[in-house]
Amino acid sequence: MASERVKDIVASLEAESRKETLRFITCGSVDDGKSTLIGRLLFESKNIFDDQLTSLESDSRHYGTQGEKIDLALLVDGLQAEREQGITIDVAYRFFATDRRRYIVADTPGHEQYTRNMATGASTADLAVILVDARKGLLVQTRRHSRIAAMMGIRYIVLAVNKIDLVGFDEKIFSAIEADFRKFAEGQAYFAIQAIPLSGLEGDNVLFTSPRTPWYSGPSLMEYLELVDVRAVSGRSAFRMPLQWINRPNLDFRGYCGRIAEGEIRPGDALRILPSGVQTRVKSIIRGFGEVAYACQGQSVTLTLMDEVDASRGDVVAAAEDPPQSADQFEARLLWMAEQVMTPGRHYLMKHACREVTVTITKIKYREDANTGAHLATETLGLNEIGTVNLSTSAPIVFEPYRVNRLLGGFILIDKLSFETVGAGMINFALRRAQNIHWQALEVNKAARSAIKHQKPCCIWFTGLSGSGKSAIANVVEKKLYVEGRHTCLLDGDNVRHGLNRDLGFTEADRVENIRRIAEVARLMVDAGLIVLVSFISPFQSDREMARSLFAEGEFMEVFVDTSLAECERRDVKGLYAKARQGELKNFTGIDSPYEVPLTPEIHVQGMVSPEEAAGMILSLLTL
């Protein structure tokens, strides 16, 4: 190869690696033409290979929705189910480049049921192309997506008024939709909105401005994407890096690895490790296979420090003179992404920066109406609903408000049992600073209180259907303990509902609160040194897990009284099943409300075991 040619290539390579990358999403309602528009962009910017085009032609004959023409949407809808149904289910990432920029575009689904996949795409994007069908105008789903885009921190919006060819390139229709959107957008924190009339199918105003919309003087979609400047103007940038990994190959080296979330760093800089607050200085910065004199936001590095400090994964390394706050109570905006509703009081895993903690939603302040954004009172959050909530974490976390820093303000919630990702949240602010609150150090403690009672306190938690025999067994256990001179207390569902919990009904939210209170009472009693017997139906696994999490290892014993529904109903000691069957009692466990079977109880009392036998099993497991 001629050396001239090689020089050209090398020059073009350098140019290539200087190109910046723009990440954007396409979103909007079903059938607004998102996939077709991306297909058009890829096709016209010559980012489709010949063999892909050949298979597109054959796919179009199989699944196409465009008659004899090729169906560009099939370039993006890659899953078999999507092609068969002609819809987008999950977000697809496509890559293309122009002479100026490189693009990663996430094509997100329009169906409401797949909103979480739209949020997935939006969380890493700088710009959103919101499509609107010119014939339909703004729909509920358009507003929902626009709101999620804003919530995720997307500040640049292209309002693509699509299918403009189908309304005869009518300027009035375009202007009306644009005005409608700008009015809606007043309440959202966008920096810039560009409305463009276009046709993904025909190509008008996609790459080039179209002669068929002479009344439109703005850029084509591609022209806009090429020129828009989305770099965030950040007023402040103090160093922050969540610790991802401690690198200890041998005793002489200890490296602190992470990706810099904000700011810049040089050897010698003063640092503070949070939440401990220990101070030190940077000794060296390793990036790749060597040391560097400087590193900044977005870079993955390994730091070595001047002092041997105690720091572990999940801690945050920050500029000593300007550290972030830490707190354990927050207000946050939350998008709920699971079928099972979010109920305050339940415990979830929260992943934030490099840390996992247990979190409880203590209060739902309001949820937002998907269409109008109005604040509505609610007790639960359902699938795809957005709400503003208060939450409380089991340990303080180091954070920034989401609007200041996405990486230190965003979190996900994980169900403790299924491990599904159920929520995405953005911290607004801390409700109070955790560093100001200290546990009262008590001199007479649990150990001291138990010692004078000559026993090891614990909580024995009986769960099972109504009429399964929980209380009967608990009574026998308590009597036997009493005879042995033990100090006990029995908390029975019916009795507690007459007093402490008499304000609660039987809705799911009230049941969660019922269990929460009783679990807290049981914990206080265990702190007092007592052996506590709790006899509650407690039908939900997550609530029982919550109760368990309040106690130390070995202090909690779950007893599953596994009597069949048929047998319980046959006994019907209190006549409740008969009432429930007649519809006089609503939300009755086993009839019209579920009972989630314990997966790993410490004791499983099966079938026809007598209360005495069951009590014997329990007592034999107690270490007093």
Place this chain on the structure above:
Amino acid sequence: MPLFSLEDESIEIIREAVATARNPVMLYSIGKDSSVMLHLARKAFYPATPPFPLMHVDTGWKFRSMYTHRDRMAAESGMKLLVYKNPEGEAAGINPFIHGSNYHTDVMKTQALKQALDLHGFDVIFGGARRDEEKSRAKERIFSFRSPGHRWEPKAQRPELWSLYNTSIHAGETIRVFPISNWTELDIWQYIRDEQIAIVPLYLSAERPVVQRGGQWIMVDDERFPFEPGEEPAMKRVRFRTLGCWPLSAAIESDAETLEAVIAETLHASCSERQGRLIDSDVPGSMEKKKQEGYF
């Protein structure tokens, strides 16, 4: 600095997976993508050796120079190399020429991979797949959850927000992690050039013995090639855009002897790299099906 941000993202992904895994492993297929992934892993943990083994699921039909390269890279990285071959498939003498690409791939790659993962009990498995390779890959998460039995449920993927990867799994479940999801073929080549990463020489053009089958050039890499009567290999200047089992990897005619020349050809390529893979086009949606069954 696009390449740099890709590198930083990949390193973050690799560290996150290792920090939360119980027993991680990196699938090493010897190709250019694996080479880049391995390089990134070594950077992520430098000056330590990456704290996990490499695993090669061997079909017995890789190019000879791939085996040489594999052993060299394992030695150079200081990482443990595990090689696994499906014993039943080996005993049955599975041969892509006789049994067809589908059956060969299923037994020697998909089933073999599942056997190997179960044998060692790995919970987090790194793979070098990229989203720009194929349509069903474009849909896959970076941390891709697999139910027991290694099945992928494309319709029920976990949402994946920001860089907060949900790494919680039950016993028997696994996560496949794709650190170079967002890289394109061109990014890979540029990075190989910039970082001077060693690759199998077959990626660069040289004169090689080839036979034309179904309109594509197949290289005769060893004596197992089933010649038709009177058939002779021709010597052609060829190179490979992807490498796998030699009977299933088509060569392209090319004069690109240097990385720069390969990059130049890639910039002006009119066909995707997977065109040279004979297994994707067997049946419609075939990659998605294979992936659901546990293929990488």
